[in-house]
Amino acid sequence: MFVLGRRWAVLTVVVGAMLLGGLWGSGVLDRLSQGGDIDPSSEAALVDELLAEHFGIRSPDIIAIYRAPDGKTVDDIGPAVSARLAEVDRGLLAEPIEDYWGATGPIRSLLRSGDGSTALAVVFVEGSESERIASFTELEPQLTVPGVSTELSGFSAIADEVNKESKRDLVVAEMVSLPVTLLVLVLVFGGLVGAAIPVAIGALSMLGALAALRLLSMFLEVSVFSVNIASLLGLGMAIDYGLFIVSRYREELAAGADTDEAVTRTMASAGRTVAFSAVLLLCAFAGTLVFPQQMLKSLGFGAMAAVALAAALSLTALPALLAVLGPRIDALTWRRGAFERGEARAQRFWGALATAVMRRPVVIAVTIVAGLLLLTLPLLGTRFGDVDHTALPPGNETRTTVEQLTAQFPIASSGATVVVRGEDGAPPGDAAVAEVSRAVGATDGVQQAITLGTADGMVAIRAVLEDPDRSVAAVDTVRRLDGIEAPAGTELLLGGITALSVDSVNSVLHYLPVMIAVMVIATLVLMFFAFGSIVLPIKAVLMAALSLGATFGILTWIFYDGHLTGLLNVTPGPLISGMVVLIIAMVFGLSTDYEVFLISRMVEARRDGASTEEAVRIGAAKTGRVVTAAATLLILVTGAFTLSDLSVMRFIGVGMIVALIIDATVVRMLLVPALVKLMGEANWWAPPSMVRLRERVNVH
Structure with a gap:
C-alpha cells in the first residue's frame, strides 16, 4: 500500500497543501455573489437586457x-x-x-x-x-x-448585509461545531487521540474547500452561501468518514492485527465503502449542474469539492496518520477499554433491536411508511420562491429600511415591466399599445400603468404593483399580468424583479425532474455494481424518497405554514427553491451514504455464509453505533446553520437535522431491516444478464 511506505511524506505534502490552500482560499470571501439565481435564458432576463440596451433603463x-x-x-x-x-x-x-x-x-x-x-x-x-x-x-x-x-x-445594500451575516455565521459555526464534535468523539472513542483524528481531517477539508471555491470563483459566480455550505459539509463528511475508518481500524487492532495489517484491512473494507459512498454523494450533487442558475451551479461545485476533499483526505492523510500512530491511537484514553466496552454494548443493543424488528416486519414497515407519508402531506400545499430581504431577521436594520422604503415609496419597487413589440419587427400600433396599457392598469394588484417610452420598435409599460417585490401577492399579480393576451400582430414580454423570481422558480421546477433522474440512475447503476443486486438499489432510492418527503413536509409546516417561526425568529413564506434543490441533493446523497454503510456489512456477512436474517442482524449490530454517531456528528455540524441570523441558512440547518434524525434512526435502523427481512432472498437478486455484465467488468 503506497501510503504505508511513505506515511510521513504523504502527511507532510497533504497537510502543507491544505494549509497553503486555505490561506490562498480565504480570499474567496471578497469574491462572493448574492445573485446568480436567475435563469439567463428566461423571458424576464430578456426584458432586462432589452430595457438596458434600448431604453437605458436598469435597476438601481x-x-x-x-x-x-x-x-x-x-x-x-x-x-x-x-x-x-x-x-x-x-x-x-x-x-x-x-x-x-x-x-x-x-x-x-x-x-x-x-x-x-x-x-x-x-x-x-x-x-x-x-x-x-x-x-x-x-x-x-x-x-x-x-x-x-x-x-x-437596494440590491447592493441587501447583498452587503447578507455577505456580512454569512461571514459571521461561518466563524460562529466553526467555533461551535469543532469543539462540540470533538467532545462527542471523545465520548464515542473514550480517548482524545482517536477523537482528534477525524476532527483534524475535517479541519483540513475546510481549508481545502476554501481553496476549491477560490479557484471556482475565477470561472463563475460563487454564491455567498457556498462558503458556509462547502466548509461545513467538508467538515461533516470528513468527520463521518474518519469515524467510520477509525472505528474499523480499532476493530482490526482489537482482532490482533499489527499496525500495517490493520491499516491495510481497514482501507480494503471501510476505505472502499468510504470511496463508494463519496462517489454516490458526488453524483447527487452533480445533479445540481443541470440547472441554468449560476448560484445552483456554484453550490453544486462547492459541495462536490468538499465531498471529494473529505474522501481524498480520508483515503490518504488518514491512513498515513493511523500508520504513524499505530496502537498509540489509544493514548490519552480517559477510561481504558471504554471504546471496546461501548462497542460491545452497542452491538448487543442494535443486534437485539434488529432481531426484534424482524419478528414483526410487516407491522413495523407499514407503520413507519404510513407515518412518513403522513408527514409528507403538508408539502402538497407549499409554494416556492426566491431569496429576498426577508432572508434577514425581523428587526434587522437593512431589512427594516427596505420595508419602510417600499411602504413609503411604491415607485422604489421594481414592479413589473411589459414590453410590447410587433411580431414582424414593425413597431406596435397605437391602438394595440393602448389596449395593453389598459389591460395592465386594470389587472388586480396593479396600482397604475406608466408608459416608460418607445425605442427601436418597442414600447415599455411599467406596472406599479400594490405589493412589495417578490412577495406572495406580487407573484400572484405578475402571474395575472402574464395571462394578458397580446393584441393581434404583437408580442408581449414580461419583466421585473418579481417576474425574474417567478421565471427562476419555474426554471428550477422544470429542471428538477432531470436532476432527480440523474441522481436516481447514478445510484441504481453504482449500487448494482457494488452489491450485485438490483433490489437493494431500488430499495435505497425509495428509502431516500421517503426521508425527503417527510423532511420537506416538516419544513413546509414550519417555514411556510408558520409553526415555530417565532422560536426560530424567521418570517414564514415560500420555500426557497434553490435551497430545496440543495437539501434534496444532500439528503438523497447522505441517505444512500448511510445505506451503503449498512448494506456493505450485510453483504460482507452474506459472503461469509450468513442467512439473510443473520446478515441483517450482523449489519445492524456492526454499523448501528457508527451510523448513529455519524448522524449525530453531522447534525451538530450542519445544525450550526441554525445559529445563523439568515433564514436561508436556518432552513438548511433545520432541514438537515430533521432529515438526519429520520433517516439514520427510523429509516435506517428500523424500516430497512424490516424490509430486508420481508424480501428475504429476493434482496440479492439481479437479472442473469446484469450479473454477467457485472462479471465482465470484474466488479467484486
Whole structure:
C-alpha cells in the first residue's frame, strides 16, 4: 500500500497543501455573489437586457433615503445632501446619481414623500455584480450626510448585509461545531487521540474547500452561501468518514492485527465503502449542474469539492496518520477499554433491536411508511420562491429600511415591466399599445400603468404593483399580468424583479425532474455494481424518497405554514427553491451514504455464509453505533446553520437535522431491516444478464 511506505511524506505534502490552500482560499470571501439565481435564458432576463440596451433603463444598486429633521422638509436639507452627492467618486458609478434635488419633470415628485419629510437618491454602480456589491463599502460613507438621517437600501445594500451575516455565521459555526464534535468523539472513542483524528481531517477539508471555491470563483459566480455550505459539509463528511475508518481500524487492532495489517484491512473494507459512498454523494450533487442558475451551479461545485476533499483526505492523510500512530491511537484514553466496552454494548443493543424488528416486519414497515407519508402531506400545499430581504431577521436594520422604503415609496419597487413589440419587427400600433396599457392598469394588484417610452420598435409599460417585490401577492399579480393576451400582430414580454423570481422558480421546477433522474440512475447503476443486486438499489432510492418527503413536509409546516417561526425568529413564506434543490441533493446523497454503510456489512456477512436474517442482524449490530454517531456528528455540524441570523441558512440547518434524525434512526435502523427481512432472498437478486455484465467488468 503506497501510503504505508511513505506515511510521513504523504502527511507532510497533504497537510502543507491544505494549509497553503486555505490561506490562498480565504480570499474567496471578497469574491462572493448574492445573485446568480436567475435563469439567463428566461423571458424576464430578456426584458432586462432589452430595457438596458434600448431604453437605458436598469435597476438601481443603491437607494439612499434622506430624512429631514423634525419641523423641516427635504428642501431644507437639499444643499447639504447635494454637496455630499457631488463628492461621490464618479469612478464607482455607471450613471450619474438621480436624486430629488437634481431631478426635473415628473420623476422629481416620485423621489419625494407626500409629507415632504423624506427624499431619495438613486445610485447605479459600475462593474460586475460582485464588483458592485464590493463597491458598497466604499460608497456607504460617501452617501452618508453628516447631520442628516441617512439610510441605504437596494440590491447592493441587501447583498452587503447578507455577505456580512454569512461571514459571521461561518466563524460562529466553526467555533461551535469543532469543539462540540470533538467532545462527542471523545465520548464515542473514550480517548482524545482517536477523537482528534477525524476532527483534524475535517479541519483540513475546510481549508481545502476554501481553496476549491477560490479557484471556482475565477470561472463563475460563487454564491455567498457556498462558503458556509462547502466548509461545513467538508467538515461533516470528513468527520463521518474518519469515524467510520477509525472505528474499523480499532476493530482490526482489537482482532490482533499489527499496525500495517490493520491499516491495510481497514482501507480494503471501510476505505472502499468510504470511496463508494463519496462517489454516490458526488453524483447527487452533480445533479445540481443541470440547472441554468449560476448560484445552483456554484453550490453544486462547492459541495462536490468538499465531498471529494473529505474522501481524498480520508483515503490518504488518514491512513498515513493511523500508520504513524499505530496502537498509540489509544493514548490519552480517559477510561481504558471504554471504546471496546461501548462497542460491545452497542452491538448487543442494535443486534437485539434488529432481531426484534424482524419478528414483526410487516407491522413495523407499514407503520413507519404510513407515518412518513403522513408527514409528507403538508408539502402538497407549499409554494416556492426566491431569496429576498426577508432572508434577514425581523428587526434587522437593512431589512427594516427596505420595508419602510417600499411602504413609503411604491415607485422604489421594481414592479413589473411589459414590453410590447410587433411580431414582424414593425413597431406596435397605437391602438394595440393602448389596449395593453389598459389591460395592465386594470389587472388586480396593479396600482397604475406608466408608459416608460418607445425605442427601436418597442414600447415599455411599467406596472406599479400594490405589493412589495417578490412577495406572495406580487407573484400572484405578475402571474395575472402574464395571462394578458397580446393584441393581434404583437408580442408581449414580461419583466421585473418579481417576474425574474417567478421565471427562476419555474426554471428550477422544470429542471428538477432531470436532476432527480440523474441522481436516481447514478445510484441504481453504482449500487448494482457494488452489491450485485438490483433490489437493494431500488430499495435505497425509495428509502431516500421517503426521508425527503417527510423532511420537506416538516419544513413546509414550519417555514411556510408558520409553526415555530417565532422560536426560530424567521418570517414564514415560500420555500426557497434553490435551497430545496440543495437539501434534496444532500439528503438523497447522505441517505444512500448511510445505506451503503449498512448494506456493505450485510453483504460482507452474506459472503461469509450468513442467512439473510443473520446478515441483517450482523449489519445492524456492526454499523448501528457508527451510523448513529455519524448522524449525530453531522447534525451538530450542519445544525450550526441554525445559529445563523439568515433564514436561508436556518432552513438548511433545520432541514438537515430533521432529515438526519429520520433517516439514520427510523429509516435506517428500523424500516430497512424490516424490509430486508420481508424480501428475504429476493434482496440479492439481479437479472442473469446484469450479473454477467457485472462479471465482465470484474466488479467484486
